[in-house]
Amino acid sequence: MDTSPQLLKGSLSAIILKLLSDSQWMYGYEICQKVKELTSGQLKITEGALYPALYKLEAEGILITKTQVVEGRARKYYSIAQDQQGNAQDKLAQIGHFLYQLQRILTPDDFIKLPAT
Amino acid sequence: MTQTQHADIVTFLTQTCQLVETAFIEEMTDHFVVSVEARLADSLSFEQALALTIDDFGGRKNIQKMEWTYRKVFLKSLVRDWWALVESQFAKAKRLRTMMVVGLVTFVSLYFGLMTDFTGVIERNVLWISVQWGGVIWVTMLTLFFLQRIAPRFKKVGVVRFPTLLRRLLSYLLWVGALLLYLGISTLEMPLLLKGFCYSGLWSAFAVLYLALLDYSMKTDPDSWYQTR
Numbered sequence: 001m002d003t004s005p006q007l008l009k010g011s012l013s014a015i016i017l018k019l020l021s022d023s024q025w026m027y028g029y030e031i032c033q034k035v036k037e038l039t040s041g042q043l044k045i046t047e048g049a050l051y052p053a054l055y056k057l058e059a060e061g062i063l064i065t066k067t068q069v070v071e072g073r074a075r076k077y078y079s080i081a082q083d084q085q086g087n088a089q090d091k092l093a094q095i096g097h098f099l100y101q102l103q104r105i106l107t108p109d110d111f112i113k114l115p116a117t
Numbered sequence: 118m119t120q121t122q123h124a125d126i127v128t129f130l131t132q133t134c135q136l137v138e139t140a141f142i143e144e145m146t147d148h149f150v151v152s153v154e155a156r157l158a159d160s161l162s163f164e165q166a167l168a169l170t171i172d173d174f175g176g177r178k179n180i181q182k183m184e185w186t187y188r189k190v191f192l193k194s195l196v197r198d199w200w201a202l203v204e205s206q207f208a209k210a211k212r213l214r215t216m217m218v219v220g221l222v223t224f225v226s227l228y229f230g231l232m233t234d235f236t237g238v239i240e241r242n243v244l245w246i247s248v249q250w251g252g253v254i255w256v257t258m259l260t261l262f263f264l265q266r267i268a269p270r271f272k273k274v275g276v277v278r279f280p281t282l283l284r285r286l287l288s289y290l291l292w293v294g295a296l297l298l299y300l301g302i303s304t305l306e307m308p309l310l311l312k313g314f315c316y317s318g319l320w321s322a323f324a325v326l327y328l329a330l331l332d333y334s335m336k337t338d339p340d341s342w343y344q345t346r
Contacts, residue, residue: 029152073150
């Protein structure tokens with residue numbers, strides 16, 4: 001089943017923060033592939049949505065960047081700013097709390113049976 | 118990936134999408150190359166791999182939209198970094214330089230503001246002309262900036278990138294703002310001591326803001342006033 005782009009868009013910053021809190025430095029393509037890998041291809045972040053989300057988090061000062069030359073190309077890496085680790089954890093906790101409340105509202109009967117992965 | 122295929126990706130980004138922001142193009146190029154290489158490894162042709170990667174981004178229009186998002190973020194980062202540099206002017210490492218520059222600027226402003234009829238001269242001399250010419254340069258750059266995507270032919274004259282455009286605008290606005298406030302204060306009827314205090318405050322603030330802007334320019338792009346490629 002395809003995930004609604006709206007649902008995915010709303011959770012994008014949470015996904016980015018979670019991945020970066022686990023892996024320190026990551027680049028755009030790597031983030032897309034990691035999500036695909038973790039969800040066995042069930043969730044697919046489009047690049048057209050990922051980069052604006054990364055830029056927004058960078059503008060808010062939550063993410064910092066560094067550029068490294070890899071195979072002759074400049075590669076931009078993203079990481080959570082040292083002084084924003086707590087802020088990122090708070091954001092993740094907020095989303096966790098929201099998901100918990102959502103689960104309390106939705107009964108198991110409301111869920112459509114997901115295909116086995 | 119062959120050099121021709123790499124060149125095709127760069128051509129798509131710079132010619133078809135008409136992107137101009139260097140840092141954004143570099144990030145997109147890297148993403149495109151990695152993505153296309155992964156698809157080539159899955160036995161797709163280069164054309165198919167490139168088309169699929171473009172689809173991942175939502176097409177050419179969406180890539181252009183992303184460049185505007187990049188610019189908006191750049192603007193926010195610039196303001197944040199600039200303000201941090203303004204604060205850093207009072208840090209121990211820069212304090213002496215700041216005091217010397219602010220002291221000199223304040224002394225000159227007080228001398229010209231209080232001891233001479235500088236206001237009468239200012240409207241006719243090179244300072245006022247600098248405002249007009251600065252305005253002409255800024256408006257020309259802004260026009261080229263907006264026209265370069267609609268009419269790529271203008272790129273032959275030179276490429277105007279957003280970071281450069283913003284730095285020029287900030288330099289210009291600081292100068293014009295300080296000059297207009299200076300003229301405004303000079304026309305006010307107030308005790309000489311108070312007037313001197315206003316001049317000192319104005320030019321000290323101007324000097325600190327300008328020093329921070331110079332530091333920012335040196336930190337981010339030390340040798341680009343104008344680029345033709």
